[in-house]
Amino acid sequence: MSVTSWFVLAPLATLFCLFLRLYFVLPPSRTRQARKRTEPCHTAVFLGSGGHTSEALMLMSALDFSRYSPRTYIISEGDSLSAQKAIDLENRKDLVRLSLTHRAPDKSYTILTIPRARRVHQSIITTPPTALWSLLACVYHVTIVPFLSRSSHGPIFADVLILNGPGTCFVLCLAVYLNKCFGLPSPKLIYVESFARVRSLSLSGKLLRPLVDRFVVQWPTILNDGGRGDYRGWLV
Amino acid sequence: MRVLVTVGSTDFDPLVLTVIWQPVLVNLIARGYDKVIIQCGNSAVDFGRPVESGLSFRKDGMDIEVWKFKPTLQEEYSRADLVISHAGSGTILDVLRLGKPLIVIPNPTLLDNHQEELANALSALGHLKASTILDLPETISDLHTSSLTPFPAPDESNFQALLDEEMGFM
Numbered sequence: 560m561s562v563t564s565w566f567v568l569a570p571l572a573t574l575f576c577l578f579l580r581l582y583f584v585l586p587p588s589r590t591r592q593a594r595k596r597t598e599p600c601h602t603a604v605f606l607g608s609g610g611h612t613s614e615a616l617m618l619m620s621a622l623d624f625s626r627y628s629p630r631t632y633i634i635s636e637g638d639s640l641s642a643q644k645a646i647d648l649e650n651r652k653d654l655v656r657l658s659l660t661h662r663a664p665d666k667s668y669t670i671l672t673i674p675r676a677r678r679v680h681q682s683i684i685t686t687p688p689t690a691l692w693s694l695l696a697c698v699y700h701v702t703i704v705p706f707l708s709r710s711s712h713g714p715i716f717a718d719v720l721i722l723n724g725p726g727t728c729f730v731l732c733l734a735v736y737l738n739k740c741f742g743l744p745s746p747k748l749i750y751v752e753s754f755a756r757v758r759s760l761s762l763s764g765k766l767l768r769p770l771v772d773r774f775v776v777q778w779p780t781i782l783n784d785g786g787r788g789d790y791r792g793w794l795v
Numbered sequence: 796m797r798v799l800v801t802v803g804s805t806d807f808d809p810l811v812l813t814v815i816w817q818p819v820l821v822n823l824i825a826r827g828y829d830k831v832i833i834q835c836g837n838s839a840v841d842f843g844r845p846v847e848s849g850l851s852f853r854k855d856g857m858d859i860e861v862w863k864f865k866p867t868l869q870e871e872y873s874r875a876d877l878v879i880s881h882a883g884s885g886t887i888l889d890v891l892r893l894g895k896p897l898i899v900i901p902n903p904t905l906l907d908n909h910q911e912e913l914a915n916a917l918s919a920l921g922h923l924k925a926s927t928i929l930d931l932p933e934t935i936s937d938l939h940t941s942s943l944t945p946f947p948a949p950d951e952s953n954f955q956a957l958l959d960e961e962m963g964f965m
Binding site for chain 2: 593622789
């Protein structure tokens with residue numbers, strides 16, 4: 560074969576392998592029975608500001624924090640309001656814990672800040688570099704830091720990552736897929752569509768539906784299209 | 796009895812104008828309401844005076860108070876006997892969880908108008924009344940707050956059960 564045909568074939572073969580790998584790491588259409596867990600579950604949640612943050616924190620407040628521990632709240636740069644709301648939730652949970660068990664607060668949570676993939680009203684032209692910067696930051700936290708560290712939680716970013724939009728949560732999902740492609744430990748992905756979505760999915764919902772391990776909606780009408788998803792009543 | 800009107804974090808001029816419209820005020824008075832508090836956000840409604848520091852006036856026999864924002868509306872919701880609001884899901888959840896009668900008016904200018912979907916779905920279940928700018932006087936006179944279906948308290952076990960299943964806590 561000539562040298563030029565190698566130049567064509569090599570990238571094609573690489574792309575083929577990449578797609579093949581991607582196909583194998585995509586979530587199966589039927590849920591597999593999870594392995595029994597006795598250790599606490601390191602839980603990460605993305606707080607996408609405004610209504611997204613409120614709903615995500617309502618989901619978190621439903622959880623038993625001794626089981627879902629430690630927790631990582633991921634916020635977008637400049638979104639101090641979401642950070643404050645996360646701290647408020649942790650303090651509230653601590654008070655309940657204290658009054659029930661008289662145990663000291665555990666404070667086993669961290670707040671992680673990542674750059675936004677796209678700011679509100681940002682022009683289409685300047686979005687790609689901003690999104691790339693955001694992706695690099697996510698890869699740093701989700702892939703590189705856990706790979707290099709030998710922390711007590713094991714070399715994993717989190718056991719589960721809860722997402723409910725908007726844009727930046729797709730970038731987080733891409734970073735998790737990088738781990739999956741390399742066969743590195745990666746968190747399970749749970750997407751919960753907003754209570755506000757009755758008949759149609761949000762853009763992040765549409766993008767993440769085939770990618771996440773659990774896709775949850777809060778109105779059964781959304782599943783009328785025959786696509787994948789779980790409906791368990793209202794979650795907020 | 797107090798009515799709280801809220802436009803949320805942006806602006807919704809038509810809603811602010813409608814709630815100080817004579818047919819609305821007359822019907823509110825007929826139903827026994829005597830004070831309307833308006834959180835107008837960034838709406839550009841001309842009250843003849845700057846609204847920055849809040850203002851109050853009387854119109855068509857109704858006491859009206861207007862201000863732009865407060866850090867939290869939770870206290871205002873609990874003091875209100877009726878809430879008239881935009882159809883944002885956050886406001887809807889906050890108000891219904893307090894068990895307050897709620898009329899929502901979806902903002903028709905929003906590009907991706909899923910506010911209307913949510914308003915109509917909850918209205919069909921009887922938890923609130925969905926209305927429009929022009930239908931508001933009629934919605935108020937037809938409102939029977941006791942016939943509204945109470946909104947269920949959050950079932951915290953739902954999400955925990957789903958996550959337990961996924962993560963292997965059995």
